[in-house]
Amino acid sequence: MTDTPAVHQTDPFDPEALNAAEGLDPVDPAFAQVLRIATALNLIPLAIGASVFDYLLIRHIEGPYGLITALAWLIAIIVILTFPSRRVARWGYKIGEGQLRVARGWLFRTDTIVPFVRVQHIDVGQGPVERWFGLSHLIVHTSGTHNSTVTLPGLPADLAAAMRETIRRHIQTDFA
Amino acid sequence: MSDAAAAAPAAPTIDDDANWQRLHPATLALAIVKLGPRSVNFLPAVAALGFTGNWVWIVPALLAFLLISLVAAWLHWLRFRFLVGDDEIVIESGVLSRQHRTIPFDRIQDVSIEQGLVSRALGIAKVGFETGAGGKENDADLDAIALDAAQALRTTIRAHRSDAMPTTAAAASDATETAAEHGDRLLFAMTPRQLLLAGLFNFSLAALAVVGAAMQFFDDFLPFDFNIFSIRDWTGLAERYGLEQWVVAHRWVAAIGAALSLLLIGFASGIVTMFFANWDFRLTREPRALRRTRGLTTRTDVAVPVKRVQAAILLTGWFRRLFGWHELRLQSLASDGEKERDHQVVPFAKLDDIDLVLAEVAIARPAPDVAWQQSHSVIALGGLVGALAASTGGLVAVAFGQALGWFGPVVGLAIGAAALFGVRFHRWTDLGEQVAIRRGFWKPRLTLLPHASVQSVDLKSDFILRPLGLATLVFGVPGGSSLASHEIPAIPLATARDLRDRILTARARA
Numbered sequence: 001m002t003d004t005p006a007v008h009q010t011d012p013f014d015p016e017a018l019n020a021a022e023g024l025d026p027v028d029p030a031f032a033q034v035l036r037i038a039t040a041l042n043l044i045p046l047a048i049g050a051s052v053f054d055y056l057l058i059r060h061i062e063g064p065y066g067l068i069t070a071l072a073w074l075i076a077i078i079v080i081l082t083f084p085s086r087r088v089a090r091w092g093y094k095i096g097e098g099q100l101r102v103a104r105g106w107l108f109r110t111d112t113i114v115p116f117v118r119v120q121h122i123d124v125g126q127g128p129v130e131r132w133f134g135l136s137h138l139i140v141h142t143s144g145t146h147n148s149t150v151t152l153p154g155l156p157a158d159l160a161a162a163m164r165e166t167i168r169r170h171i172q173t174d175f176a
Numbered sequence: 177m178s179d180a181a182a183a184a185p186a187a188p189t190i191d192d193d194a195n196w197q198r199l200h201p202a203t204l205a206l207a208i209v210k211l212g213p214r215s216v217n218f219l220p221a222v223a224a225l226g227f228t229g230n231w232v233w234i235v236p237a238l239l240a241f242l243l244i245s246l247v248a249a250w251l252h253w254l255r256f257r258f259l260v261g262d263d264e265i266v267i268e269s270g271v272l273s274r275q276h277r278t279i280p281f282d283r284i285q286d287v288s289i290e291q292g293l294v295s296r297a298l299g300i301a302k303v304g305f306e307t308g309a310g311g312k313e314n315d316a317d318l319d320a321i322a323l324d325a326a327q328a329l330r331t332t333i334r335a336h337r338s339d340a341m342p343t344t345a346a347a348a349s350d351a352t353e354t355a356a357e358h359g360d361r362l363l364f365a366m367t368p369r370q371l372l373l374a375g376l377f378n379f380s381l382a383a384l385a386v387v388g389a390a391m392q393f394f395d396d397f398l399p400f401d402f403n404i405f406s407i408r409d410w411t412g413l414a415e416r417y418g419l420e421q422w423v424v425a426h427r428w429v430a431a432i433g434a435a436l437s438l439l440l441i442g443f444a445s446g447i448v449t450m451f452f453a454n455w456d457f458r459l460t461r462e463p464r465a466l467r468r469t470r471g472l473t474t475r476t477d478v479a480v481p482v483k484r485v486q487a488a489i490l491l492t493g494w495f496r497r498l499f500g501w502h503e504l505r506l507q508s509l510a511s512d513g514e515k516e517r518d519h520q521v522v523p524f525a526k527l528d529d530i531d532l533v534l535a536e537v538a539i540a541r542p543a544p545d546v547a548w549q550q551s552h553s554v555i556a557l558g559g560l561v562g563a564l565a566a567s568t569g570g571l572v573a574v575a576f577g578q579a580l581g582w583f584g585p586v587v588g589l590a591i592g593a594a595a596l597f598g599v600r601f602h603r604w605t606d607l608g609e610q611v612a613i614r615r616g617f618w619k620p621r622l623t624l625l626p627h628a629s630v631q632s633v634d635l636k637s638d639f640i641l642r643p644l645g646l647a648t649l650v651f652g653v654p655g656g657s658s659l660a661s662h663e664i665p666a667i668p669l670a671t672a673r674d675l676r677d678r679i680l681t682a683r684a685r686a
Binding site: 099107108109110111112113114115118142143144145146147148150 | 509630631632633634635636637638639642650651652653654655656657661662676680
């Protein structure tokens with residue numbers, strides 16, 4: 001947590017600088033693939049829907065057939081190819097000093113700190129796509145109504161387990 | 177039954193059917209009363225019978241419905257039993273799928289007693305056990321047992337807790353210890369006079385709006401074709417009775433009369449709601465909790481454990497503030513009833529009285545000479561964008577020849593002015609042990625948030641705040657509404673980081 005003024009801290013075209021400037025560790029780059037697949041699973045049905053709409057309606061009313069289809073697929077492909085890696089670069093975390101710090105987003109950046117002693121319980125989860133890439137996500141539950149769960153995705157499975165153990169030890173020492 | 181005994185080896189419970197208790201038989205009478213609203217579900221069936229011409233079946237169908245409901249209520253009553261052991265309470269319920277629940281007294285944070293109008297006539301009360309597990313389905317209740325039994329049960333559970341006190345006293349905070357010496361004492365009460373005064377300040381046309389909305393909604397169903405909120409209907413009525421000449425002639429009298437009746441309705445509804453909700457309001461300090469009893473028809477008896485108070489919220493209105501009247505709410509892990517998230521512990525009082533209550537929960541109001549810091553005026557942007565949208569929308573409507581569209585720019589101007597004006601009221605200050613956040617002009621709201629209540633901190637910035645070097649702090653605090661989280665908007669980034677570090681180093685609250 002350096003006191004660098006915010007204006008110098010971020011260059012919108014260099015997302016890697018964001019984590020470095022704030023002293024955060026990046027998440028695993030393979031998380032980009034997970035995000036990409038998730039995005040694709042969301043967008044491709046939409047693009048198919050747009051194509052069907054185009055085929056059934058625009059052609060029927062003799063509008064500019066093909067325009068919507070082309071646009072939908074173009075946007076879908078651009079989003080699937082470029083966005084995930086940018087989003088991944090803007091996730092950052094730092095574990096230590098008795099607290100977990102998770103930062104995400106750039107346009108709307110949220111930087112969350114949860115002291116270990118405030119953690120109620122911890123989940124380590126793994127979806128099918130994550131398993132494919134050997135990744136896990138860590139979910140930390142607090143008793144706060146806001147931020148009752150803080151999720152940190154894109155961790156190598158062993159690292160996530162190690163982090164869970166670190167936090168768990170702190171919870172135990174707090175109660176002792 | 178043997179499970180219950182096995183679960184509590186310390187309890188020398190005689191495992192005997194005689195120890196099991198049933199709910200009060202009057203609960204069945206309560207079930208009959210509850211049939212009233214429930215029979216609305218049956219209306220479509222009656223309507224269907226009517227439409228198909230099977231009129232003769234309506235009465236038998238109603239009777240069958242009544243019978244089935246009563247049998248169901250009776251079965252529920254028959255299959256519900258509870259056992260008050262030495263260390264725990266065991267509840268068995270369910271007609272087909274049985275549920276067996278054991279709650280150790282140690283885990284019961286508090287016992288609430290609630291009595292509706294019918295319950296009071298029958299001398300029974302609903303007992304709720306607050307376990308702090310969160311979520312409605314996790315809290316058990318006995319609906320309903322005799323009032324004296326309910327009070328005895330609460331005394332038993334409280335006594336158990338105070339027995340356990342010496343062992344935990346070492347860990348308990350100073351506040352609890354000093355309070356234990358005092359025992360129960362009255363902190364705040366409301367006399368009918370105060371209630372009347374509070375009711376006058378409670379002026380609201382909300383009741384009118386509700387009736388109006390209902391009239392609009394049910395317009396098609398009402399047996400009479402008359403909407404009291406439609407001017408056309410009123411003029412129609414006036415014409416029919418030849419009143420129209422009189423109304424036109426005495427336009428001003430009519431207008432003043434209408435305004436006066438509106439005022440009267442506003443005041444009356446304010447006073448009535450205040451009387452119903454807060455009749456015989458009493459807030460007492462008990463060894464571990466603040467206990468509140470109130471209500472005219474439905475009497476509730478709720479306790480807020482002092483150690484579980486997370487934050488205090490001081491509310492007022494722009495007008496009542498001039499007279500120094502405030503309302504105090506405490507944010508606790510549990511929610512206050514079904515609608516309110518925060519516990520209203522002082523509905524209407526001067527600050528001196530409120531300070532007494534605040535002292536009990538170890539929260540202090542900021543001194544009058546404390547230096548407040550302001551949020552950046554960029555927070556008005558949201559309101560300004562809204563104002564712009566309303567104005568453009570209205571002007572577009574005007575462009576299309578809809579004269580009502582002028583309403584848009586007027587509203588837009590009002591919103592914009594209010595947003596700009598309200599900015600000055602967003603202030604905060606750090607009092608060392610707690611943060612104070614003030615906001616709002618129309619309904620000023622002061623949140624007193626002890627550092628120790630904060631579970632997590634978000635530091636947020638976005639494409640608008642970042643170029644200005646600002647950030648918003650959002651605090652994760654237990655309890656309260658998930659919609660209204662505590663935040664300090666748009667403060668300088670360095671200040672925000674500094675405050676975040678200070679808050680997070682605070683120790684957990686007792």
